[in-house]
Amino acid sequence: MIRKLIFTGVLAIMSLMYASCAKNDDGASAALMSSSDYCVMFYCSGGDPEHTACFNGYKDAMEKILPETEVSVTWLFKPDDSTQATTRFFTQDGMFHEDTEWNGGTDYDITSHANLSEFITWSASTFPGKKYVLVTVGHGNPWTPQNDNPSLQSMMYDGTTKKSMTSTALALAIGNSGVEIETLLTNNCLQGSVEALAEWNGYVDYVVYCSSYLPDIGGDYPYFIKLLDRCGDMREVLKNYVAHCGDIFNGVTLPFDGGGVSLSAMEMRYFDGILETSKKIFEEMGNSLERTSTSTDSPCVFGRTYAAGYQEAMRNSLQMDMIESIRGTRDMYDFIYNCVVYTGHPELMTLVAEFKDKLDQAVILNVHDDILGEHKVSFNICVSAAFFNEENMEIYKSCKFDQATGWSDFYVKLYN
Numbered sequence: 001m002i003r004k005l006i007f008t009g010v011l012a013i014m015s016l017m018y019a020s021c022a023k024n025d026d027g028a029s030a031a032l033m034s035s036s037d038y039c040v041m042f043y044c045s046g047g048d049p050e051h052t053a054c055f056n057g058y059k060d061a062m063e064k065i066l067p068e069t070e071v072s073v074t075w076l077f078k079p080d081d082s083t084q085a086t087t088r089f090f091t092q093d094g095m096f097h098e099d100t101e102w103n104g105g106t107d108y109d110i111t112s113h114a115n116l117s118e119f120i121t122w123s124a125s126t127f128p129g130k131k132y133v134l135v136t137v138g139h140g141n142p143w144t145p146q147n148d149n150p151s152l153q154s155m156m157y158d159g160t161t162k163k164s165m166t167s168t169a170l171a172l173a174i175g176n177s178g179v180e181i182e183t184l185l186t187n188n189c190l191q192g193s194v195e196a197l198a199e200w201n202g203y204v205d206y207v208v209y210c211s212s213y214l215p216d217i218g219g220d221y222p223y224f225i226k227l228l229d230r231c232g233d234m235r236e237v238l239k240n241y242v243a244h245c246g247d248i249f250n251g252v253t254l255p256f257d258g259g260g261v262s263l264s265a266m267e268m269r270y271f272d273g274i275l276e277t278s279k280k281i282f283e284e285m286g287n288s289l290e291r292t293s294t295s296t297d298s299p300c301v302f303g304r305t306y307a308a309g310y311q312e313a314m315r316n317s318l319q320m321d322m323i324e325s326i327r328g329t330r331d332m333y334d335f336i337y338n339c340v341v342y343t344g345h346p347e348l349m350t351l352v353a354e355f356k357d358k359l360d361q362a363v364i365l366n367v368h369d370d371i372l373g374e375h376k377v378s379f380n381i382c383v384s385a386a387f388f389n390e391e392n393m394e395i396y397k398s399c400k401f402d403q404a405t406g407w408s409d410f411y412v413k414l415y416n
Helices: 049-068 113-126 167-177 194-200 221-230 234-249 268-286 306-316 332-341 346-362 390-397 400-405 407-415
Strands: 038-045 072-078 087-092 095-098 131-137 140-144 152-158 163-165 181-187 204-209 262-267 329-331 363-368 380-382
Touching: 038 049, 038 113, 038 152, 038 221, 049 072, 049 095, 049 221, 072 113, 087 113, 113 131, 113 167, 140 380, 167 181, 167 194, 181 234, 194 204, 194 268, 194 380, 194 400, 204 234, 204 268, 221 234, 234 262, 234 363, 262 268, 268 332, 268 346, 268 400, 268 407, 306 332, 306 407, 329 332, 332 346, 332 380, 346 363, 390 400, 390 407, 400 407
Parallel strands: 038 072, 038 131, 131 181, 181 204
Antiparallel strands: 072 087, 087 095, 140 152, 152 163, 204 262, 262 363, 329 380
8 A cells, every 4th residue: 555654663583484495416507496485586787886886785695694594596796897797696505606607708788688588597497486586686767768769767777888778678588588577676766667667567466666766775685585484475575575675765865965765566467457547547637628727725726727737736746866867757646646736627636536546456565755755656657848759759659658548648738
């Protein structure tokens, strides 16, 4: 359920109940058997020296709890240093072991859907018969339709090639692998774009995403693994995990002004309902631009057109991408909520309530820090005029979210 996080104490430390994985002396090429239901796959890009060091710290922290868990883990990491090779590891006997039969080289393309697909397939063949969690680790930016990419989501930034992976490429990698991924955890900034979630819809059962900038500490993955040991219900695991991360994030200040922190877990089987209601909302808004407000309650202006009210709502809704060079998103629920507040549109009011019901059904938990305060954080929607000009419009219209909802049609009506 979407709600403002009421911060409580850090969750209690779990008792460590399980033995280490069964010994197998044949290396990564042989199937490593464990009684645990889960294999967690970490696909990581350092991007810069600071995050290379930070992400290696994730691995070191996990290594300390490996003797106490039966969750299997695979790890692929490309450092920012172009002279260092990309390596991958698997767990055995409570330790990480490098896959010495594989040579990632110094020119490994971390942004390639084919390379990610191969990593997923290798992980599943190394630990067959599991439930699988994919964790993407690296820099991220908001979804933007530009260049020749129909769904550009800047994630998994490669500091060597200066390229990033797209949302579509991530979905393609999962689909082509033939492996059912139950949960996707995106340890990348600004991955809570509704356009990105639409691309991933149908490929994973659950997604954990940050609509804002993500602190360097990213996520407590040893704790996540302990939760998998303790509980077989993924909704409950993610609820506890997101709540715990929210506690930690509330004590962190980002190194730039105005940046709040959010984290959400969503069950994707309810996402189609969000798309259906979004379509109704955009159609109603598009058909009501010339209507005038009959409310004298601020911030409504009596006699002002709904179109002007929607534009004012756009200017005053929550923006997550605070860095000047990449601004172009608004929090979707905060925007449509404000469209009601700034117009008094009665039919839209009911549709926004329907949207909120669908959102509460889909989102297991949303947490955000005190900087974001009372904002109704859900996920971002693309609003930059540069992305709806003649050059980029065809690209935006090719994304699954726009095809399902007609957002670009409404946007063009509103500003033309």
